[in-house]
Amino acid sequence: MDTGSHLLFGATLAGLAMLSPTVANDPQLAHAVLAATMIGSHAPDFDTIARVKGYAAYIRVHRGLTHSVPALFLWPLALSFTLSYAFAVSDHWVLLYGWSLAAVVFHVFLDACNAYGVQCLRPFNKRWHHWDILSLFDPFLFAIHAAGLVVWLNSGWNPGWMFAGVYGITFVYIAIRALYQRRVVSRVRRELSMEGICHVVPSLHWFRWQFVMETDGYFYTGTVRGKLVQVQDVYAKDEGNSIIQATLATDGVRAFLQFAQRIHVICKEQGDGFEVQWRDVRFWYNHQLPFGVDVKLDRELNVVSASLGWRKRAWDPPFV
Template sequence: MDTGSHLVFGASLAGLACLDPSVGGSDSMFHAVLIGTLIGSHAPDFDSIVRFKGPKAYIRHHRGITHSVPALFLWPLLLSLPLAAIFGVLSSWSHLYGWIFTAVCFHVFLDLFNAYGVQCFRPFTAKWFHLDTLSIFDPFLFTMHAGGLLVWILSDVNAGEMFKSLFGVTFVYILLRFIHQRWIVYKVREHFGNTGNCHVIPSLHWFYFQFMVETEQQFKTGYVRYGRIIHKDTYTKGEENPMIQASIHTDGVRAFLHFAQRVHVMCLEHRDGYKVVWSDMRFWHNHKLPFGAEVELDRNLNVISDTLGWNKKSWEAPYV
């Protein structure tokens, strides 16, 4: 999810940690847990530093090794030892480690339910896993937890009990969203004859979705509004040609294929050469294909340039 949401959940976990006697009964331990869960809830996204190396490196590495199985245990270790020493709570180190571990795991858990996906089972597999249930920002979850934090700050409420209830609602909400999304997938597949791959991506609205259905020869895209399926566009799969083959070995396309799952490629001819456009059909929105790689070729099929990334504003759909 987005950085703000992860930080809010990290603070909420510190409130939940007040149920732990070793945390609720010690100011030093509480402060160590608060800082630990705030940092731990964002730690897997420290891989964002690769943005400085450009979008190709970012696509290759974001939500990869820093979200992997070993990282789930390594981040809490790296954070808990210095925090325990700084706050003088080495005797309760295992409790501090446990709460930071929970924050890190909850971060990866939320990313798993996003449409972008996460390589959370590395090193066992480099496959991208995504449950397409939550947008990168969920207004309901953010508002509920932010409101809980505000109540905690402004009153003498029992933080542990309150956040236990809020996290209970959170998991029930995610389960209901998951079931709803799977039902939408079933209805879309049924509408198009139960053939091919189908992806349904949520929006900020509970009852608005966008879908992509892949058949042997086509990609069909559209929206679902309050259960009503609206077919918008059909994209025909192109055939291999020398221009596509010339572009496939560029850094941008290789990074794109490392991540993309439903690939559409087209070749456009212009006066000075060709432009080959690679797109991930999962992220179709409003008659556009905002995520992909573009390769410019001259008439001799030499690569002039290649780019990779999102052709949309961060606040525009799809929210992944």
């Protein structure tokens, strides 16, 4: 999810930790737990530092090793030892480890609920896991956690039971979204009457989704609004040619292919050469395919330039 939401959930996890009398009755330990949950809630996204080496490096790293099985345990280990000494609560490093672990695991879990997904089972496999349940920013989850935090900051009572209720609502809500997502996929398959792979991407609205259906020869994109399923665009699959093959050696294309799943390629002839556009159809918006890499070649099929990334405004869907 977005950085703001992760940090908010880190703060509310610290409130949940107040269920423990040990934490509630020791202000120094409570501050250490707050630091552990907030840093732990953001720690897997420290991989954004890879941006300094370019977007291709970022695509390779983001939501990969930092969200993997070993990282789930290494982040809390580093945090618990560091913070237990920084806050002079070394006798409680196991407790700090537990709450750091909860923060990191919850971060990875929420990212898996997104359409972008995570490589959470590395190093055992590099498959991307995405459940297509939640948008990058979920207004409902943000609202209930923010409301709980405001109540906590403006009251003098122990927030543990309040946040137990907030997290109970959170998991029930995610479960309901998961069930509804399955209904949306079934509805798309039923309305289109096609065999293939169906992805849906949630929006900020509970009952509005985007979908892409991949068949043997085509990609169908469209929207689901309540019970109404509408196809917006149809993209034919490209069988490939020597021009497309010439782009495979570029760093941007290799990084893109490592992540993308529903791949559409467009080859255009230009006055001084060619342009090959690689796109992931899952992330279409407004009849456009905004995520991918553009490679320009000369007439001898030498790569002139390559550009990888999003071609949309940050506030435009899809929110992944």
